[in-house]
Amino acid sequence: MISLRQIRYFVEIVDAGSYTRAAERLYIAQSALSRQMKELEGDMQACLLQRDSRHIELTQAGQLFYERCKRILEDLDDAIVQAHQVGKGEQGRIRILHSSSVTLSEMFGNVFNALLTQFPGVSLDISRAPSEHQAVDIDEGRADFGLARLPILRKFPNVLAKKLFDEKLVVAVSSNHRLATRNSVDIGELRDEQFVSVPHKDRGGLSYLVAELCMRHGFFPKVARATSRKSSQLNLIEANLGIAIIPESMREVSSSRMHFLPLQEPDAHSEVALIYRRDAPPMTASFIAAFLKLMPDAEKF
Template identity: 30%
Template sequence: MELRHLRYFVAVAEERHFGRAAERLHMAQPPLSQQIRQLEAELGLTLLTRTTRRVDLTPAGAAYLERAREILGAVDAAAHEAASIASGRRGRLLIGCVGSATYSLLPALARTLRAELPEVEFGFRGEMLSPDQAAALTEGTLDLGLLRPLPDSAGLSITHVRQESLLVAMPKDHRFAARRRVRIADLDGEGLVIHAGSGRSAMNAMIQRLFHEAGISTHIAHEVAETSTLVTFVAAGLGVAIVPEPTAALAVPGVVYVPLIGTPGVELVAATRAGDESPLLTRALAILAGLSAD
C-alpha cells in the first residue's frame, strides 16, 4: 500500500463518482478503478459499492475513510512542519544577554522576533555574564549570546553588534555629578561598584585594565553579579560604577550618568556555536543586525 492509494480512495469516497474523482486527480478513470480494486484486494475488504450512477461507502469503507483522512492530514502536517523548520520559521531559540543589553536591546529584539517569527518558541536569559554565556553556548543550553568579547572564544562564532561608549554612574550628590565628562584619572581613590572578578566578568577585566593603563589602582567597594544591583548600589551611595552607555536605560532615582572620555568604549558582540548554520539562527541574526543598524 502506498499513500497514493489512500489519496485515490479519499477522492472517490468524497466525490461518490469515479469519473469526477479521476478529473480531480488529473488521471484517467480506468487506472483509478484498478487502483481502488487493488486496495480492496490488499485489505480483503469491500470499501465501496458501485452502481451505474453512483458510488457508496460500505460501513468498513466509512471507517477507513476517517482513518485515511487522519493519515493524509498527518503526512501533510509533517511536511509543513519540516518545511517551516528548514526555512527558519519554526523551532526553538534560547538567547542570553549581558546586563546593559538586557535593558536596552532585549525588549525590542524580543518583540521583533516574536512578531516576525510567530511559530518559533523563544527563551531569554537576561543579566547573564559573558563567560557564563560562552559556557552555555558550548554546552548547548544557549543558542545565541549578546556579550562582551572574551580572551578565549574558541568554539564560538563572533559577530560585531555595536560599539558602546562608557559612562560613570554616580550618586546624584557626588562631587562630579554636575560635570559634563570625567576621565579615568578623576576616579583615583573612588570606591568602585563592579561586576564580579576572577574571570567571571568581561567588564571587570576591562575596567581593571583601564585603571592599570592610567597608572592608578582600583579600590573595589562592592562586587555584584547583576547590572541592576550595581546601579542600585550606586543609588545607595556605596560607590561609583563604570558602565556601558545603554545602562542609562535603567533610570534608577538617585543615580547620575556622566560620560567617561579617553576610552574606546566597549564592544557588544553576538556569539553562536561555531558551525551552527541553522536557518532559524540565521534569521534571528539578520533581525538583530537590523535592530542594531537602527
C-alpha cells in the first residue's frame, strides 16, 4: 500500500533533483530512500524515475504522479494549518449583530481591523438587530455575539454580557426646532414633544431607557405621526417631524442640519455591552477574548 511517507519522499527527490540532496534534506540514508522508491514503483507497477549516478528524470507516468502528489501535499498542509487555526479559534466566519443605536464608529472599525489582522483566517458577517432579538439569536445559535444596548429584559442562562462603556444620551432636534438655540434641556421639557422613535416600556435596549427616563418625569413619550428606526429616524428629525433621545455617538452619522442637546439629568446615559454564549466555540471564544483586550474598560456583570 502506498504511504504518505513515500509520496513525500518522491516529491522531495524530484524537487531536490537527486537522491543525494533529497536524502540530506530528509535526514535519512540514501539507501533507505532508494528502497522506499523501489517499493513505491513496485506497488504502482509503474516506473516513475529514470536515474543515473548524477541525474534523475521523470517518466511520463512519473510526471503525472508528481503533479498529483504535489497537489495532495499542498492540500494536506493547508488542511493542517486550517485545522490548527480552527483549534486555536483562528479560522472561520463569525456572525456579529449590533443594535441600530450602536453605530460602527471609528473606534469599532479600528478594533475589528486589528482583530482581522490578528486572526487572518477569520471573516466577519455583520448585521443589525434590536438588543432583545440579539439575545434570542445568540442563545439559539443564529449569531455568535452582539453589541447591544442594555438592559436586555429577557434573561438566558447561557448568554453572558460584558459591559464595554457608558455613553451619554442627548436630545436630537432639527436646526429649525424651537429647542435648537438651547445648550441643554431637562427631560421634563420634552413632555409635549413628539418622538420619531417608538419607545416601549416592555422592550429592552435604548427604547426601554427612553421610556423609563420620561416616566420618571411623569409622562410617556408621545409618538410622532412619522416614526422610524434609530439610524433612519435622523432623517425624520432633520425634516422637523419630531425629536428623539439618542446616544451621543449617533452624531457621527447625522447631518449639519441637526442640533444635539445634552440632557441635564446625571443618569441620562446608556450602557453598551458585548453579549455572547457561555459555551461559545473555540474560534468565537478566542475572538471575543481578543476583542475585550482591545476594550480594556470592559467589565462583567
